[in-house]
Amino acid sequence: MPTADGELAIETRGLRKTYRSVRGRRVGVEGLDLQVPVGGVHGFLGPNGSGKTTTIRMLLGLVRPDRGTASIFGHDVPRHLPDVVGRVGAIVESPKFFPAFSARANLRLLADGIGAPRERVDAVIDQVGLSGRAKDRYRTYSLGMKQRLAIAATLLKDPDLLIFDEPTNGLDPAGIHEIRRTMRGLGDQGKTVLVSSHILAEVEQIADTVSIVARGRLVASGSVAELIGGQGGPAVRVGLAADDVAIATSLLTSRGLVVRREDDALLVDGADAATVNRMLGEQGVWAGELTVRRADLESVFLGLTQHEVPGGRDHRGGRRRRKEEARDTTSGAGAASGPGAAVASTTMGEDA
Numbered sequence: 266m267p268t269a270d271g272e273l274a275i276e277t278r279g280l281r282k283t284y285r286s287v288r289g290r291r292v293g294v295e296g297l298d299l300q301v302p303v304g305g306v307h308g309f310l311g312p313n314g315s316g317k318t319t320t321i322r323m324l325l326g327l328v329r330p331d332r333g334t335a336s337i338f339g340h341d342v343p344r345h346l347p348d349v350v351g352r353v354g355a356i357v358e359s360p361k362f363f364p365a366f367s368a369r370a371n372l373r374l375l376a377d378g379i380g381a382p383r384e385r386v387d388a389v390i391d392q393v394g395l396s397g398r399a400k401d402r403y404r405t406y407s408l409g410m411k412q413r414l415a416i417a418a419t420l421l422k423d424p425d426l427l428i429f430d431e432p433t434n435g436l437d438p439a440g441i442h443e444i445r446r447t448m449r450g451l452g453d454q455g456k457t458v459l460v461s462s463h464i465l466a467e468v469e470q471i472a473d474t475v476s477i478v479a480r481g482r483l484v485a486s487g488s489v490a491e492l493i494g495g496q497g498g499p500a501v502r503v504g505l506a507a508d509d510v511a512i513a514t515s516l517l518t519s520r521g522l523v524v525r526r527e528d529d530a531l532l533v534d535g536a537d538a539a540t541v542n543r544m545l546g547e548q549g550v551w552a553g554e555l556t557v558r559r560a561d562l563e564s565v566f567l568g569l570t571q572h573e574v575p576g577g578r579d580h581r582g583g584r585r586r587r588k589e590e591a592r593d594t595t596s597g598a599g600a601a602s603g604p605g606a607a608v609a610s611t612t613m614g615e616d617a
């Protein structure tokens with residue numbers, strides 16, 4: 266999905282990364298072809314363990330790919346990362362700020378460290394809506410405010426591309442809303458925002474385009490509207506008494522409808538609720554529930570990835586724990602600003 270002039274913010278081709286583990290080699294990313302257009306919010310979606318973080322870390326030069334190529338604004342990375350690093354800001358792990366310092370003091374320190382002008386500090390605090398609390402100590406902030414400060418840190422160098430790896434992890438609905446609004450605002454200002462997530466509803470609301478990955482491979486990409494449109498029309502969920510499920514299935518299929526089982530209910534594709542209700546009622550079968558279900562990104566995602574994750578969507582393995590441990594080893598203020606700082610601050614070791 267290049268822009269009219271063909272430029273892509275991010276492109277990967279055949280990107281592959283495996284990790285050594287006690288049980289042999291584990292695939293992190295397997296031949297990934299990713300295209301992120303310039304400008305707007307791009308959702309990078311996939312179940313836990315599908316390779317999102319590994320991909321992001323390869324883009325930022327934190328993990329070395331086994332094979333394949335990656336580029337940012339047309340510059341090969343990691344080889345030419347220094348040429349483009351100033352245009353990129355990223356949050357890969359939770360950043361560390363000094364708890365007793367205010368947002369402003371933390372960002373001033375960071376600006377000095379990365380060579381960003383100090384005048385940017387108030388501007389970025391304003392950009393993420395923290396002006397009213399800029400003088401308060403970091404330790405008094407809510408999780409959502411801490412995360413917004415992390416985003417502010419990435420903006421110090423006024424980058425063109427922002428990369429956020431699961432930025433709403435651990436936030437409550439209000440915090441998620443704050444971050445979502447901040448990311449959408451950045452997209453509207455013409456920045457390119459790559460946001461990884463396994464929470465579809467939030468990405469659906471703010472993303473212009475998405476890439477869906479499973480087991481390290483791209484399984485779908487395009488605009489949110491295209492992907493949802495490809496799902497066909499709405500489905501009707503029909504809740505039935507257990508004894509009626511089989512008879513309702515044969516009744517509806519004999520009338521040419523496509524019927525799927527979902528728990529104790531049936532999902533009837535592309536039909537309207539009144540028709541389904543009438544067909545069943547005429548034969549003395551009464552639905553206990555009739556719900557129209559419109560296609561959304563979640564149904565696209567589940568359809569493409571549900572067989573890919575052992576243990577379902579909430580599966581969290583040792584990998585998450587490793588990330589938490591790695592987080593504890595980071596140090597220094599503003600650890601998550603541009604890739605330079607990310608490289609310096611994220612100490613999670615590469616197994617391979």
Ligand SMILES: Nc1ncnc2c1ncn2[C@@H]1O[C@H](COP(=O)(O)OP(=O)(O)OP(=O)(O)O)[C@@H](O)[C@H]1O
Binds near residue numbers: 314
């Ligand atoms: N440092 C590492 N050592 C060994 N295996 C790893 C390492 N990092 C990632 N993996 C493995 O690579 C695969 C992809 O993990 P990755 O963290 O990239 O996925 P993800 O999509 O970001 O997952 P999540 O949503 O849980 O963060 C997983 O099987 C994971 O266990």
